[in-house]
Amino acid sequence: MSILVDASTRVLIQGLTGREGTFHARQMLEYGTAVLAGVTPGKGGTRHLGLPVFDTVAEAVRAVGVDASVVFVPALAAAAAVMEAAAAGIRLIVCITEGIPALDIVRIKTFLHGTPAKLIGPNTPGIISPGLTKLGIMPGAIHKPGPVGVISRSGTLTYEAVNQLTSLGLGQSTAAGIGGDPIVGLSFVDLLEMFEKDPATEAVVLIGEIGGSAEEQAARTIRSGFPKPVVGYVAGLTAPPGRRMGHAGAIISGGHGTAAQKIALLEEAGVHVVRNPARIGEAAAAVLARRP
Amino acid sequence: MILFFARRNFTDEPKKDIVIAMRIHEYQAKELLESYGIPVPRGLVVTTPAEARAAAEEIGGPVVIKAQIHAGGRGQAGGILTAADPGGAATAAARLLGRPLITAQTGPAGRVVRRVLVEEVLAVARELYAGLALSREDECLVLLVSPRGGVDIETLARGEPDLVLKQAISPAEGLLPAQAGRAAAALGLTGSASGQAARLFADLVRAFEATDASLVEINPLVLTEGGALAAADAKMKFDDNGLARHADIQALLDPGEISPEELEAARAGLSFIRLDGDVGCMVNGAGLAMATMDLVALAGGRPANFLDVGGGVSEDAVAKAFMLLTAEPGVRAALVNIFGGIVRCDLVAQGIVRAARERGVHIPVVIRMEGTNVELGRRILAGSGLPFSTAPDMEMAAREAVRLARESGASR
Numbered sequence: 001m002s003i004l005v006d007a008s009t010r011v012l013i014q015g016l017t018g019r020e021g022t023f024h025a026r027q028m029l030e031y032g033t034a035v036l037a038g039v040t041p042g043k044g045g046t047r048h049l050g051l052p053v054f055d056t057v058a059e060a061v062r063a064v065g066v067d068a069s070v071v072f073v074p075a076l077a078a079a080a081a082v083m084e085a086a087a088a089g090i091r092l093i094v095c096i097t098e099g100i101p102a103l104d105i106v107r108i109k110t111f112l113h114g115t116p117a118k119l120i121g122p123n124t125p126g127i128i129s130p131g132l133t134k135l136g137i138m139p140g141a142i143h144k145p146g147p148v149g150v151i152s153r154s155g156t157l158t159y160e161a162v163n164q165l166t167s168l169g170l171g172q173s174t175a176a177g178i179g180g181d182p183i184v185g186l187s188f189v190d191l192l193e194m195f196e197k198d199p200a201t202e203a204v205v206l207i208g209e210i211g212g213s214a215e216e217q218a219a220r221t222i223r224s225g226f227p228k229p230v231v232g233y234v235a236g237l238t239a240p241p242g243r244r245m246g247h248a249g250a251i252i253s254g255g256h257g258t259a260a261q262k263i264a265l266l267e268e269a270g271v272h273v274v275r276n277p278a279r280i281g282e283a284a285a286a287v288l289a290r291r292p
Numbered sequence: 293m294i295l296f297f298a299r300r301n302f303t304d305e306p307k308k309d310i311v312i313a314m315r316i317h318e319y320q321a322k323e324l325l326e327s328y329g330i331p332v333p334r335g336l337v338v339t340t341p342a343e344a345r346a347a348a349e350e351i352g353g354p355v356v357i358k359a360q361i362h363a364g365g366r367g368q369a370g371g372i373l374t375a376a377d378p379g380g381a382a383t384a385a386a387r388l389l390g391r392p393l394i395t396a397q398t399g400p401a402g403r404v405v406r407r408v409l410v411e412e413v414l415a416v417a418r419e420l421y422a423g424l425a426l427s428r429e430d431e432c433l434v435l436l437v438s439p440r441g442g443v444d445i446e447t448l449a450r451g452e453p454d455l456v457l458k459q460a461i462s463p464a465e466g467l468l469p470a471q472a473g474r475a476a477a478a479l480g481l482t483g484s485a486s487g488q489a490a491r492l493f494a495d496l497v498r499a500f501e502a503t504d505a506s507l508v509e510i511n512p513l514v515l516t517e518g519g520a521l522a523a524a525d526a527k528m529k530f531d532d533n534g535l536a537r538h539a540d541i542q543a544l545l546d547p548g549e550i551s552p553e554e555l556e557a558a559r560a561g562l563s564f565i566r567l568d569g570d571v572g573c574m575v576n577g578a579g580l581a582m583a584t585m586d587l588v589a590l591a592g593g594r595p596a597n598f599l600d601v602g603g604g605v606s607e608d609a610v611a612k613a614f615m616l617l618t619a620e621p622g623v624r625a626a627l628v629n630i631f632g633g634i635v636r637c638d639l640v641a642q643g644i645v646r647a648a649r650e651r652g653v654h655i656p657v658v659i660r661m662e663g664t665n666v667e668l669g670r671r672i673l674a675g676s677g678l679p680f681s682t683a684p685d686m687e688m689a690a691r692e693a694v695r696l697a698r699e700s701g702a703s704r
């Protein structure tokens with residue numbers, strides 16, 4: 001089992017014929033993902049990587065029955081692409097694109113309120129249920145199937161954590177990046193609720209960072225009775241206030257969103273927070289060993 | 293603060309550097325806001341005392357001379373002067389121009405003043421506050437107003453929250469007339485001033501959305517003795533991601549307000565922030581970069597910088613990043629931490645080796661690599677004959693870099 005995506009997920013790639021879309025679609029196909037079609041406006045009717053290409057998402061949905069989409073569309077066109085996917089009835093939209101204007105993301109979220117579509121990202125490495133399917137740009141080889149759910153706001157730091165887990169023989173049920181932007185689709189809280197219901201997930205690793213209040217909200221959810229052990233790490237204990245650390249979302253402003261505050265709240269909620277990012281895997285092994 | 297970073301370079305999009313949290317000068321913000329109908333004092337921006345004199349003559353009467361730098365706290369630091377006549381304006385401008393102004397926000401070195409704004413003096417009846425920001429919690433714009441202008445709004449909101457009215461603006465419906473009315477009432481405005489304020493709030497929203505701003509602040513918003521509203525000060529910041537569609541806003545960037553290292557990093561498409569430690573860090577990914585800085589601190593050292601080489605980095609950019617890092621004066625050891633995903637370790641290794649051969653390496657370098665093509669990357673490093681240390685995991689790498697920085701510091 002897993003959350004949100006599994007072997008039956010039928011995947012569309014928006015921006016398939018572009019450089020990034022091509023590269024990562026090929027990687028997803030090699031991983032075993034059921035990538036069935038692509039959309040590139042103006043290239044409808046052609047084939048790319050052996051897949052049919054459509055002008056619009058609606059046409060792809062009608063012709064091949066895809067239900068999830070991975071978006072590699074350039075930043076200034078990405079909002080329209082995400083809304084098009086939602087309007088066409090796509091159930092899960094994974095928006096890899098980085099650099100989407102914040103006001104466009106506000107518009108996307110307002111639009112999605114009126115549809116059943118769920119959004120992961122933007123500015124995310126995507127989501128993977130190891131051994132089943134991969135919708136994103138993460139290296140598949142470092143993952144393996146297993147009991148740990150992983151949620152994160154970063155990319156390579158997530159790979160680092162997953163690699164630690166796998167090296168210790170601990171596989172993952174699903175690993176998902178919620179995205180590094182100030183405003184994103186699914187939150188830590190949304191994913192925690194899904195992991196709670198997923199029988200294959202026995203523990204959760206939550207990787208946060210400075211800025212915003214995603215970790216604070218997660219702490220409230222966990223505190224109110226999350227039944228599975230959670231290991232946490234919050235990047236940026238040494239980050240100075242007022243300077244933005246790469247991610248648009250990673251800034252400490254007005255004393256809010258510091259790593260120390262987030263760590264304190266997560267610990268109060270019963271999360272096993274590690275200060276040392278090299279010990280995330282060990283901590284997960286320890287909480288799993290401690291279970292009755 | 294101004295920084296740049298490279299976006300993942302998707303499909304056929306031209307590679308472009310994007311400015312993060314770009315700020316503009318007060319005079320530029322006023323010109324921009326005025327173009328959206330917001331009333332501002334009459335003023336002229338000048339670069340010499342002679343121009344200041346001419347500007348004061350044109351404006352007539354007493355004037356205020358305001359240093360134009362990207363930092364707050366100018367008033368307390370002596371960066372805002374008044375003059376009764378054109379001669380006084382020239383004298384005041386001469387006192388400010390070409391000299392560093394040290395405010396609470398500039399750091400000890402201050403910022404050199406290269407322009408001053410000469411403005412009419414308003415007959416102030418009351419000082420108010422109006423601001424508009426994108427709230428990540430509410431996921432929409434929020435309008436903030438306070439009848440207590442001229443003070444720091446965050447401090448005020450913490451100390452006397454009743455004096456700050458915050459209203460979320462629905463992305464679907466926009467600013468409602470009732471909300472504008474409530475905001476005007478909270479400012480204690482009635483009659484004609486209330487109507488002026490409602491128009492001003494609507495104009496602010498329009499300006500914000502049209503320019504992809506991230507913050508607009510009018511502090512103080514002045515109610516004159518004549519009953520008119522005017523933006524006596526104005527501050528605007530922009531969403532880095534929105535700038536790609538606003539060439540006119542990009543053109544407002546003042547390169548004099550950015551450090552040369554940050555500018556150089558920007559040109560190479562890197563995200564670089566200088567800190568005050570001695571272990572230089574080069575990492576791919578912002579989260580991993582912060583985690584690496586944390587590891588350096590845990591090992592008893594201090595990171596010299598944040599440097600994210602990003603996702604779609606080229607060998608050239610890696611070489612540039614490595615040169616930038618090792619050339620920093622305070623850096624006594626370098627720590628490279630790469631987890632190859634999209635980025636291939638062999639490409640990173642090639643970039644490092646090339647930079648080291650071209651510029652030489654004068655400090656110890658510890659490299660940790662994992663992920664895509666890691667074996668190839670390690671072979672390239674080992675085969676280079678260059679004196680790099682390698683480490684099997686990031687914790688050992690951080691410890692080694694901290695130890696080497698200490699040794700290298702002690703031997704100087």
